[in-house]
Amino acid sequence: MNNLTLNHTKSRVNSLLLGGMLVFLVVLGLFSLSQGVFSISFAQVVSILFPIDWVEYESRQVNVLYSIRLPRILMATLIGGGLGIAGASLQGLFRNPLVEPGLIGVSSGSALFAVIFLVLIPGIAQSFAWITLVGLPFFAFLGGLIHVLAVYFLGGRGKTDTATLILAGVAINALAGALIGLTLFYADDAALRSFTFWSLGDLGGTSWAKVPLAAGLILLPSLLLIGESKNLNALSLGEQEAFHMGVNVKQTKIKLLLLTALIVGVGVAFTGMIGFVGLVVPHLIRISFGADHRLVLPASFLLGAILLNVADLIGRTWVAPAELPIGVITALLGAPFFIALIFQLHKSRS
Amino acid sequence: MLSAQAIHFCIRKKPIVDQANLVIQPGEILAVLGPNGAGKSTLFKILSGEIPCSHGQVEYNGLQIGSLKPRQLAEVRAVMPQHSSVNFPFSAREVIELGLITIKAKNPRKILDEVMDLTGTTPLQNKLYQHLSGGEKQRVQLARVLVQIWDTKPFPRYLLLDEPTSSLDIAQQHAVLGILEKLKAKNIGILVILHELNLAAQYADRIALLKNGLVARVGAVNEIMEEKLLSQVFDYPVQLMKNPLNGHWIVGTSAHSFSNLSKSKQA
Numbered sequence: 001m002n003n004l005t006l007n008h009t010k011s012r013v014n015s016l017l018l019g020g021m022l023v024f025l026v027v028l029g030l031f032s033l034s035q036g037v038f039s040i041s042f043a044q045v046v047s048i049l050f051p052i053d054w055v056e057y058e059s060r061q062v063n064v065l066y067s068i069r070l071p072r073i074l075m076a077t078l079i080g081g082g083l084g085i086a087g088a089s090l091q092g093l094f095r096n097p098l099v100e101p102g103l104i105g106v107s108s109g110s111a112l113f114a115v116i117f118l119v120l121i122p123g124i125a126q127s128f129a130w131i132t133l134v135g136l137p138f139f140a141f142l143g144g145l146i147h148v149l150a151v152y153f154l155g156g157r158g159k160t161d162t163a164t165l166i167l168a169g170v171a172i173n174a175l176a177g178a179l180i181g182l183t184l185f186y187a188d189d190a191a192l193r194s195f196t197f198w199s200l201g202d203l204g205g206t207s208w209a210k211v212p213l214a215a216g217l218i219l220l221p222s223l224l225l226i227g228e229s230k231n232l233n234a235l236s237l238g239e240q241e242a243f244h245m246g247v248n249v250k251q252t253k254i255k256l257l258l259l260t261a262l263i264v265g266v267g268v269a270f271t272g273m274i275g276f277v278g279l280v281v282p283h284l285i286r287i288s289f290g291a292d293h294r295l296v297l298p299a300s301f302l303l304g305a306i307l308l309n310v311a312d313l314i315g316r317t318w319v320a321p322a323e324l325p326i327g328v329i330t331a332l333l334g335a336p337f338f339i340a341l342i343f344q345l346h347k348s349r350s
Numbered sequence: 351m352l353s354a355q356a357i358h359f360c361i362r363k364k365p366i367v368d369q370a371n372l373v374i375q376p377g378e379i380l381a382v383l384g385p386n387g388a389g390k391s392t393l394f395k396i397l398s399g400e401i402p403c404s405h406g407q408v409e410y411n412g413l414q415i416g417s418l419k420p421r422q423l424a425e426v427r428a429v430m431p432q433h434s435s436v437n438f439p440f441s442a443r444e445v446i447e448l449g450l451i452t453i454k455a456k457n458p459r460k461i462l463d464e465v466m467d468l469t470g471t472t473p474l475q476n477k478l479y480q481h482l483s484g485g486e487k488q489r490v491q492l493a494r495v496l497v498q499i500w501d502t503k504p505f506p507r508y509l510l511l512d513e514p515t516s517s518l519d520i521a522q523q524h525a526v527l528g529i530l531e532k533l534k535a536k537n538i539g540i541l542v543i544l545h546e547l548n549l550a551a552q553y554a555d556r557i558a559l560l561k562n563g564l565v566a567r568v569g570a571v572n573e574i575m576e577e578k579l580l581s582q583v584f585d586y587p588v589q590l591m592k593n594p595l596n597g598h599w600i601v602g603t604s605a606h607s608f609s610n611l612s613k614s615k616q617a
Contacts, residue, residue, distance in 0.1 A: 095437050234451050236438050240400055240431060245498060246424025246452030291438035 014295045021302040028306060029073050032313045037321045038064045067208070075206040075214060076312045076326075077305040079271050082218040082263040084304020087278025088285070088296050089225050092232040093256045094152070096165060097286070098341070100279035101264045104151045104165065105172035106144045107275070110261075110268035112176040112183075113143025118194050119187040133209060137217060141265030147172055148261050203271055203312055203326055210270055217266040221259040222301055228255060229293035236291065274327050276334020277304050283341065307333075351375055352427070352508045352539055357396050357406035359389075359563075366392045368563035369406070374539040376506030379530055381550035382543045384560030385584050390543050391432075391512060393560065397541065398429045398510050411505050421452045427508040428495040432516060436479045442490045443475035449497035461500045468529060469493040484517040492526060499538060509533065511542040515549065527553040547588075547601040551575065559583045575599050 030049075034042040040061045047054040048062055083101065090106075091099045101107045117139035121131065154168035184195065231252045234242040243249045267274065281304045285296050311329040318324060352374040359367040367389045374380050384390050395401040397408060399415050408415040410426045418426070428449070436445060446466065450458050466472040471493045474486055482490065492514065499507040509530075515523040527549060530540050544550045550557055550571075557574040559566040561583050567574060574580075580588040580601070589602040 092438075097437065230451055233440075233444075234448055236440065237434050237436060237445070237448060238431075241429075241434055243400065243420055244398060244424065244429035244431075244495075245449060246421040248420050286439055290444070291440045292444060 014289075017289065017295070018298055018302065021299065021306065025077065025302055025306050025309070028309050028313075029077065032073055032309055033065060033069050035313060035317050036064075036069060040065060071208050071211050072203050072206045072312070073309060074211050075270065076203050076308045078211075078214045078218045079203075079267045079274065080277055080308025081301040081305040082222060082267050083274060083277040083308070084281040084300035084302075085222050085225055085297050086260040086263040086267075087304075088282035088293070088300040089228070089232065089256055089260050090148075090278070091282055092236060092293055092296075093253065093260075094165065095236060095238070097283060098279070099165065100276065101144075101260070102273060102275040103279065104148070104169035105176060106148045106151070106261060106264050107268055107273045108173045108176035108180075109147025109150075110140035110144040110265045111273055112180050113139040113146075113265075114269055115180050115183050115195060116143075119183050119191045133213065137213065137266045137269035139265075140269035141262050144265040144268070145258065145261035147176070148257050152257065204316075204323060206270075214266055214270055218263055221262050222297075224255070225259050225263075226294075226297045228252060228259075229297050232256070232293040232297075236293075272325075272327060274308070274330055276330050276338065277307055280334050280337050281307060283337075351409075351411065351506075352397070352541070353407075353409050354393075354397060355407045355409075357393070357403055357408060359392055359396060359401065359405070365563045367396065370560075370563070370565045372397075372558060372565065372568065374508060374541050376508075376537045376539040377534045378555040379534065379540045379542060379553060380556050380558060381554035382541060382558045382560060383545070383547065383550055383583075384566075388560040389563040390560050392563075394510060394512050394541075394543060398427065399423055400429075410508065424452050424498060425503065425507075426499075426505065427510060428498040430491055430495045430509070430511040430514055432512045434491055440479050441475065442471060442477050442479050442482065442486075445479050445490055446471065446475070446493045446497060449494040453498055453501070455501055458497075461497050465493050465496045465500055468532070469496065470525070485519065485522045488514065488517060488522070488526070492529065496529075496533075500536075502536065506537045506539060508539045508541070511540070513543050513545060515544065515546065523549060547580070548599070551599040551601060571599065575601075 030045055031042060033045045033049075034040050038061070040048075040057070041055070043055040044057040044061060045065065046052060048057055048065055087100050090101060090104070091097055094104075114136055117136055121135065151165070151168045151172060154164070154171075184192065187195065231242070231247050234245050234247045235249070235252065237245075239249050239253075242252075264278075282296060282300045285299045285303060289295055289299065308326070308330070311326050311333065315324040315326050315329045354370060354372040356369050356371060357367055358365065358369055370389075370393060372380075372393070382390055382393070392401065396403050399408075399418075399420075403415060410418065410423070415423070443462075443466075446462060447458075450461065455461055463472075466475060469489050469492055471486075471489050474482060474490065479487065479490060495509065495511075499509060511530075514526050518526060523546070527542075530542065531553060533540060542554075544554075554571060556568060556570055558568040559574060559579070566583050567579060575590055577588055577590050580590070586603060589604070591600050591602065592598070593600050
């Protein structure tokens with residue numbers, strides 16, 4: 001009886017927690033919409049977005065809100081959430097809390113293929129912009145997938161040898177970096193220009209055209225990942241153990257690798273490489289609320305979205321009217337965290 | 351019945367398991383013993399389905415192992431490997447609950463309560479698995495594999511354990527084997543790899559001796575308890591005697607100087 005209530009409370013606490021994070025994310029988003037060079041107050045934001053006549057506003061404010069800030073904040077939410085949940089899934093799959101899409105080379109794999117795409121198909125006329133819109137994420141996905149597979153097999157197939165895993169990541173990062181350089185060497189001016197725009201293309205370049213594509217290619221895989229959370233729980237005991245418990249390990253692994261590579265690839269294609277979100281977020285969730293992936297995955301999505309929105313907010317208000325690239329902010333926040341993590345690992349070992 | 355017929359497994363043309371035959375009946379404990387490198391673990395992995403059986407046949411209740419999906423296999427048999435590490439902060443209860451992950455149980459809470467009671471893991475349930483002692487971890491893992499096959503089914507179930515007593519003290523060793531003994535009444539057949547001959551002699555119904563990938567002998571405990579046979583299998587002189595208190599076999603080994611002496615005596 002005691003256990004019954006205990007378990008019941010647990011699932012209620014979980015849904016409360018996720019609900020609370022969602023509410024916080026929405027409020028943060030609304031607040032972020034009200035911040036920026038062009039002044040729009042919080043009350044005006046609410047009045048514009050929702051059918052409430054709270055305060056008056058100008059049509060210019062509606063324009064800025066709808067065509068500049070809203071797509072950007074939606075994109076930050078999608079990419080941040082995607083990175084959070086992809087990081088949590090990869091950590092579960094590799095059974096290693098240090099794994100992160102950037103660290104093990106998935107992001108640079110995506111970047112390499114994105115660059116190859118930009119160089120192979122340079123100077124596309126404006127009328128064929130949709131090719132870039134669809135082709136870039138597809139190529140980035142392919143690159144991410146190839147690299148995550150390579151790291152997975154180099155790193156000893158999900159055995160928890162951290163050193164090999166990180167070394168494999170370092171090697172692949174270096175190789176991808178060199179190949180990006182080599183590709184750029186053979187690129188013509190037009191290709192170079194589109195690469196430059198892309199590599200600088202943090203959230204600032206977000207237009208409405210990208211949002212639905214990103215929404216589809218990030219939200220759907222995220223939901224599918226959440227569907228795998230029970231299997232991820234089983235995998236945290238080990239692949240053999242998961243098989244003993246009746247999990248189709250091979251199928252599960254293929255699904256996880258495909259879905260995470262897709263999410264990371266889309267993220268890289270649209271906003272460039274944003275590091276550390278996928279590492280920090282699942283960690284914070286596990287430290288605070290436990291390791292059950294049924295909670296860790298959705299919570300990582302929400303916290304990732306929150307974190308990237310905060311980073312974006314800092315990036316575009318701190319040095320306004322100029323902007324700091326969002327990758328710089330997440331690295332500034334994430335790197336010290338990563339160092340603290342290493343110290344903590346040392347401590348727990350000694 | 352869990353049966354293995356003529357199973358064969360090679361690494362670089364060297365046979366690790368050589369034409370082995372083995373049968374486990376529901377309600378019995380079969381202990382598998384043998385020196386290091388005898389092929390115990392490989393045999394274990396073939397029986398559990400971890401290594402696909404390409405030569406020979408493994409059948410669970412008359413069904414070929416290859417025809418069973420992981421989920422179906424999980425209903426018939428549970429497996430406890432030698433070491434299982436958990437890298438994330440799961441509580442002991444969460445680890446035990448994982449055993450039910452693909453099992454459709456009518457009353458999962460009852461299963462958990464009964465198994466945690468039997469394994470003495472109830473007081474541990476809210477502790478972090480990572481913070482448990484070696485013996486406690488072993489008991490939590492045992493509880494995890496037990497919940498998987500706890501529910502009575504119309505068919506017999508099997509439990510395979512690879513050295514479940516390896517990191518345990520004397521009292522804990524007996525506690526674990528005592529639990530296995532109780533499972534016999536639940537129509538569960540048990541295969542357990544052991545290193546300790548004394549434990550095997552006391553708790554097993556039958557013993558299989560493995561050497562160089564061959565099943566040297568299978569039989570009831572009394573048929574296996576021969577000094578010559580055991581000494582040959584383990585490459586070390588073994589002395590057998592009976593415990594005057596309860597009549598159980600006691601398997602003795604001695605330091606090298608003494609064994610040399612007895613060898614020269616035999617000669």
